[in-house]
Amino acid sequence: MERKDRRRADQLRPYRIHRHFQKYPAGSVLIEMGNTKVICAASIEDRVPFFLRGTGEGWIAAEYSLLPSATGTRSQREAVRGRQSGRTQEIERLIGRSLRSVFDTKAIGERTIMIDCDVIQADGGTRTASVTGAFVALVEACATFYEKGGIFPVRDFVSAVSVGIRACGDPALDLCYEEDSQAIVDMNVAMTGAGNFVEVQGTGEGRPFSRAELNQLLQLGEQGCRELISYQKDVLGGELVWLVGREG
Incomplete structure (x- = not known):
């Protein structure tokens, strides 16, 4: 269909x-996937979680939020409710x-890179767009802090995309909200540039799904991730692409 x-x-x-x-973060982008728009910012802090103090190793942590006006129906800010939803924690x-799957935390010393992902408009796939951006x-x-001849902490590329089986029974790539809300099967796939999977989150919303359908969805997810990684390389340009995976 x-x-x-x-x-x-x-x-x-x-x-x-x-x-x-954005002007102030060490790195920032606006990513658009259809009508979904997410601001992704990376800030560097000279501290680490307590379990890494004194180890010489750094960390990456993420925070995610959906602005009240990001959807057709205004949602209350989680800060007003006084707690995060399970969905927010899962996405973070x-x-x-x-990001940590392709990152050498020892290469940044005792620093934390905080990733903030703020959804300003949601039309499906906000978590996967957040990973890619x-x-x-x-x-x-x-x-901003890499020194020539050293180890660049980002070892490989990573992107993510949604796939699913639509209400009509057809597998499809990158579902918008209307498709996702009626999907029989909903799945998110995160994959590295080397072709290894980081996450495969799949749920039979309307019915169980077969191994053959799983294979179809993984194939679509892999295709989508590879295309997005190719685009990430185009966006970063030759100098920054050359740094990824560099050791000296």
Whole structure:
């Protein structure tokens, strides 16, 4: 069945990453995936969590928020409610794990890189867009303190994308909110430039799914991640791409 926006089943929504979106963070981008828009910022702090003090090792942590006006119905700020939702905590862990999977925490000393992902407009795939955009902001931030001849802490690329089985039964890549809210199966895939999976979060919302369907979804997810990683390289440009994975 044809998708509402007439995309092919294996086609990403129009995407764009705007670098240097904010003045003050060490790295920042605005990522757009269709109508989803997320500001991703990376800030460097000269401290680490208590369990890393004295180890000489750094850390990456992520915070995620959905602005009240980001959806069709205004949502209350979590700060007003006095607690984070389980969904927010899950997304923050996904972003942090994805970035740490391609990061050498020993190469930054006892520093923490804080990743802030703020959704200013949501139309599905906000967590995966956050991973993809945050990676670019992370590389920007690391370039501000990298010394020539040293180890660049970002070892590989990483991106993420949503896939799912639509209500009509067709597997599809990069679901918008309308597709996602009615999906039979919903899945998020995060993958490195080397082709290794970091996260595969899949749920049978309407029914269980078969191994054959899982394979189809993974294939779509891999294709989408590879395309986004290629775009990340274009956005970063030759100098920063050359730094990723560099050891001396």
